[in-house]
Amino acid sequence: MRTPISPVAVALAVLLVLAAGWAWPWSRMPIITFLCFGLAALGLTVLMRAGQVSFGHAMYAAVGGYATAFAVRAFPGIDGLAAAAAGVLASLAAGALVAAFVSRYRGIFFGMLNLGLSMVLFSLAGKLYAWTGGTDGLRFERPPLLGVAMERGQFELAMLVLALSLAVGIAWMVQRYFDSCAGQVMLAIRTNETRLEYIGLSARSVLAQGYVLSAGLVGLAGALLALVQSLVTPESGYWIRSGEYVFIAILGGSGHAIGAFLGAAVFELIKLAAAAWFTDAWQILLGATLIAVIFFAPQGIVGWRRRAPKPAQPTPAAQEAR
Amino acid sequence: MSAPATHELLRTEGLTLRFGGIAAADGIDFTLARGEHLAVIGANGAGKTTFINICTGYIRPSSGRVLFEGVDITRKGPRQIARLGVGRSFQLPQLFLDHTVRQCLELASVSRQGRLSRWTSLSRAADQRAVAEMLELVELAAHADDLTAVLPEGRRKLLDVGIALMLEPKLVIMDEPTSGVSSEDKHGVMQTLMRALQQRRVTSWFVEHDVEIVRRYATRVAAWIDGRVAADGAPAQVFADPLVRREVLGER
Numbered sequence: 031m032r033t034p035i036s037p038v039a040v041a042l043a044v045l046l047v048l049a050a051g052w053a054w055p056w057s058r059m060p061i062i063t064f065l066c067f068g069l070a071a072l073g074l075t076v077l078m079r080a081g082q083v084s085f086g087h088a089m090y091a092a093v094g095g096y097a098t099a100f101a102v103r104a105f106p107g108i109d110g111l112a113a114a115a116a117g118v119l120a121s122l123a124a125g126a127l128v129a130a131f132v133s134r135y136r137g138i139f140f141g142m143l144n145l146g147l148s149m150v151l152f153s154l155a156g157k158l159y160a161w162t163g164g165t166d167g168l169r170f171e172r173p174p175l176l177g178v179a180m181e182r183g184q185f186e187l188a189m190l191v192l193a194l195s196l197a198v199g200i201a202w203m204v205q206r207y208f209d210s211c212a213g214q215v216m217l218a219i220r221t222n223e224t225r226l227e228y229i230g231l232s233a234r235s236v237l238a239q240g241y242v243l244s245a246g247l248v249g250l251a252g253a254l255l256a257l258v259q260s261l262v263t264p265e266s267g268y269w270i271r272s273g274e275y276v277f278i279a280i281l282g283g284s285g286h287a288i289g290a291f292l293g294a295a296v297f298e299l300i301k302l303a304a305a306a307w308f309t310d311a312w313q314i315l316l317g318a319t320l321i322a323v324i325f326f327a328p329q330g331i332v333g334w335r336r337r338a339p340k341p342a343q344p345t346p347a348a349q350e351a352r
Numbered sequence: 353m354s355a356p357a358t359h360e361l362l363r364t365e366g367l368t369l370r371f372g373g374i375a376a377a378d379g380i381d382f383t384l385a386r387g388e389h390l391a392v393i394g395a396n397g398a399g400k401t402t403f404i405n406i407c408t409g410y411i412r413p414s415s416g417r418v419l420f421e422g423v424d425i426t427r428k429g430p431r432q433i434a435r436l437g438v439g440r441s442f443q444l445p446q447l448f449l450d451h452t453v454r455q456c457l458e459l460a461s462v463s464r465q466g467r468l469s470r471w472t473s474l475s476r477a478a479d480q481r482a483v484a485e486m487l488e489l490v491e492l493a494a495h496a497d498d499l500t501a502v503l504p505e506g507r508r509k510l511l512d513v514g515i516a517l518m519l520e521p522k523l524v525i526m527d528e529p530t531s532g533v534s535s536e537d538k539h540g541v542m543q544t545l546m547r548a549l550q551q552r553r554v555t556s557w558f559v560e561h562d563v564e565i566v567r568r569y570a571t572r573v574a575a576w577i578d579g580r581v582a583a584d585g586a587p588a589q590v591f592a593d594p595l596v597r598r599e600v601l602g603e604r
Contacts (some may be wrong), residue, residue, distance in 0.1 A: 207470055211462045214474040218448040218459060225446040228408070229460045229519060230434040236468065 035288055044194060051190045058186040060298055062258050065193040066251040068294035071278035072204055073247030076240050078284045079208065081220030085141045085272050086148030090245040091252025092155060092267025094121040096162065098253040099262045102170040110173040111192075114253040121249020125242040133238035136223075148267055155264035167263030189258045196250070197291065205287040207243070216240050248275070277316070281323055283330020292331045359385040360422075361523055361555055362407065362438075367416035369402060369579075376402040377413060378579035384523070389546070390557040391566040391587070393600055394576030400559045401443070403576070404525050408440050409433040421522070439516030439524040439554075443531055445508040447500040453511055454496040457483045460518035482518065489548045490514035506533045506541045513545055517552060524549060526558040530565060538562065542569055563591070563601065575600050 050057045070091060077084055097120030101113040132143050156165045163169070174180070175188050207213045215236045218226055223233045256262040265271065274297070282293025300319060304312030323330065360383055367380040376399045384390060392400050405411040407418050409430045417426045425433050434440075448456050458478035462468060469477050487493040490510040495503060500511065509529055516524050529545055530538040546569050549556045560566050566573060566587060573590040575583040577600065583593040590596055597603045 206473075209473045210470050211459075211468040211472065211474050211477050212470040214451070214455065214459060215468060217450050221449040221451075222446055224430075225448065225515070226459075227430040228434050228440055228446065229515060230431050230463045231459075231468070232431060239470070 035286065040198065040288075044198060047194060048191070051187060055183050055186070058183075058190050059258070060302060062186070062190050062193050063255070064294050064298040065190075065197045065291075066255045067275070067278055067297060068197055068291035069193075069200065069254075070248045070251035070275045071282060071290035071294055072201065072287060073244035073251075074275050074279035075282070075284045075287070075290050076204070076207075076216070076244040076247070078279055079213070079220065080216040080237055080240060082136065082140045082237070083276060084144035084244075085269060085276065086144030086146070087244065087248050087275055088252075088269070088271035089144075089148035089151045089267045090121040090125060090248035091255065091271065092151060092262070092264065093124045093245075094118060094249030094252030095256035095262035095266050096155065096168065097121070097249075098256045099168040099170050102173050103168070106171070108173055109177065110175045110257050113173055114250070114257055117253025117256070118246055118250045121252065122242055122246040125245020125249070126238075128245070129238040129241035133234045133241060145269055145272070148269055148272060152264050152267050152269070155267060162264070165264055167261050167265075169261050172260050173257070186258065189254065193254055193258075196254075200247070200250075201287040201291065204243075204247075208287060212236055212239060277320060279330075281319070281330055283327075283332040285329065285332045289330055289332035296331070359387075361386045361388075361420070363419045364407065365417045365419070367403070367406060367413050367418065369406060369411065369413045375579045377406060377416075379416070380579070380581060382574070382581060382584075384555065384557060386522075386555050387553075388555055388557075389549070389569060389571045391570035391573045392557065392559045392576060393561070393563075393566060393573060393590075393596075394559075395600060395602075398576040398600075399579040400576050401527055402579075404440070404527055404559070407433075408438060408525065434519060434521075437520075437522040439513075439519055439521035441509070441512040441516055441524070441526045441529060443528040443559075445505075445512035447503075447508060447511060447515075449499070449501040452497050452499055453492050453503070453507075454483060454487070456500060456511060456515055457486050457518055460515045464519050486514050486518055489517070489551065491544050506537045509533060509541055510544060513548065517548060517554070520552075521554060523555045523557065526556065528559050528561070530560065530562060538565065539568075567591070 047061055051061050074084065074087055094117035098113045098117035101108055101116040128147060132140060135143055155162045172185060175185065175192070180188060215226065215231055219233045219237055226233045252266055255266065278293040278297050279290055281296055282289030282291070296319070300315050301312060304315050308315060362384040364380050364382045367377050368375060369377040380403065394400050402411065406413050409425065409428050409432065413426065417424055419425065420433070420436055420438060423436065425436065448459065451459070455474065458474050461478040461482055462474065465479070487496050490513065492507060492510055492514065495507055500508065503511065513524065513526060513529065526545070530542055533541050542565050570587055572585065573587045574581050575590055575593070575596045582599070583590045583596045
């Protein structure tokens with residue numbers, strides 16, 4: 031069922047990314063952004079496998095980012111890793127709280143409920159000036175990493191290594207989850223919730239667990255992005271950002287955990303190419319890409335599953351053949 | 353009603369469900385004993401599926417009670433009732449369309465075990481011996497790795513019941529197990545199903561329109577008319593009932 035991903039190919043990609051980040055300092059930020067967007071899109075992929083799309087998930091990146099910023103400001107000298115962990119914990123907690131009620135909704139209601147929540151959070155982040163620094167965001171001192179205080183270039187390289195290790199490790203773990211019992215029940219939520227209930231399984235509780243995982247993944251992305259920029263802004267939770275995560279998840283496909291990262295790589299390359307050659311037209315490029323994906327690869331880069339395409343209903347010929 | 357308490361498996365008392373002025377279930381008092389194979393017959397709209405839906409927790413009745421093994425299940429949902437030992441198949445088989453035949457049974461198997469690992473793969477966590485036995489029992493071994501979405505209708509019916517049987521139920525309710533199956537295959541499908549149910553010593557209750565099949569496989573027949581049990585007893589007796597002959601079988 032699982033498409034095996036060659037470890038050699040992954041190792042090569044990792045080396046390539048490390049070499050690029052080491053050789054060209056300018057490439058570090060785009061690479062870190064790509065890895066973080068990949069992690070966030072992986073969170074959306076978790077939900078898409080259950081047939082659900084959230085148009086507000088960037089709110090967890092904001093929760094992760096603000097919690098990281100609060101931790102650094104509240105505890106001067108705190109390690110960057112500990113601050114990021116605080117961000118992830120905060121997003122997991124927020125995710126659990128929201129999961130308790132959004133897990134009852136499906137489809138457009140699920141998507142819009144998330145969007146609504148993210149809009150509320152976005153305006154709060156912009157208006158509660160005393161806590162969040164308002165629309166300019168919250169700036170903080172660059173924390174040490176593993177006890178080592180670093181210069182900007184060094185810090186970015188270290189963050190790149192951190193984001194890369196986390197991305198590889200987490201993608202592997204999330205893929206295990208996809209293949210696990212709970213992960214397969216998520217797939218079944220997409221096709222037949224009635225039957226799940228009739229075999230004694232609770233779609234709602236399995237979806238709620240998946241939702242918490244997805245919030246944690248987006249929260250980790252938000253924490254890392256805040257850390258590397260020493261800044262968190264309300265924009266990190268804006269609905270356009272949520273839309274970008276959805277875009278990447280669709281682009282990559284939900285057949286395998288690696289899809290989110292392939293989608294993020296393409297997304298980041300489009301942005302880089304657009305910045306270099308079509309400064310005013312990058313949305314056109316993104317839009318055209320999405321149209322092309324939906325027309326020619328509706329299951330994304332990794333495909334839904336590397337198996338013969340299936341008809342939705344048994345064909346009349348097959349019915350007669352029985 | 354007539355069955356002794358020890359043999360009673362399911363009982364309903366005054367089960368009523370009204371949609372506006374129409375009673376889909378009109379004060380049904382009904383008892384099913386262990387080991388019975390009950391066929392429910394009746395015209396479309398007589399309330400056969402509604403009765404199943406109420407007894408499996410999909411719909412709440414307006415009034416009345418459902419007791420399974422003496423436990424009141426009226427307010428329980430499909431999930432809890434399934435766990436108590438009532439399996440169900442559907443007129444349109446309810447399968448997991450992104451999964452293979454084997455995976456559908458594996459999902460039921462891990463549900464039976466009562467824990468859903470977030471780490472161990474489905475195929476490893478499932479009881480593979482139970483899955484293999486079920487594949488044999490419902491004659492789907494040759495289709496084990498086919499996606500359910502491409503299965504022919506007869507096989508879908510068999511899998512639908514196979515999934516229910518994986519939970520080791522005491523009762524399986526089948527809603528029109530042979531509808532949508534070609535006439536030459538109906539008997540084969542029904543024979544496989546009934547053999548599986550008998551081998552697992554499962555009590556069954558099935559809705560069926562084909563008189564031939566009812567005569568052959570049912571130990572008892574209940575005829576539904578307008579949300580009520582109009583006749584109930586041995587097949588020969590029920591089919592001889594003038595009301596059943598007129599209202600259900602459509603004879604003049």
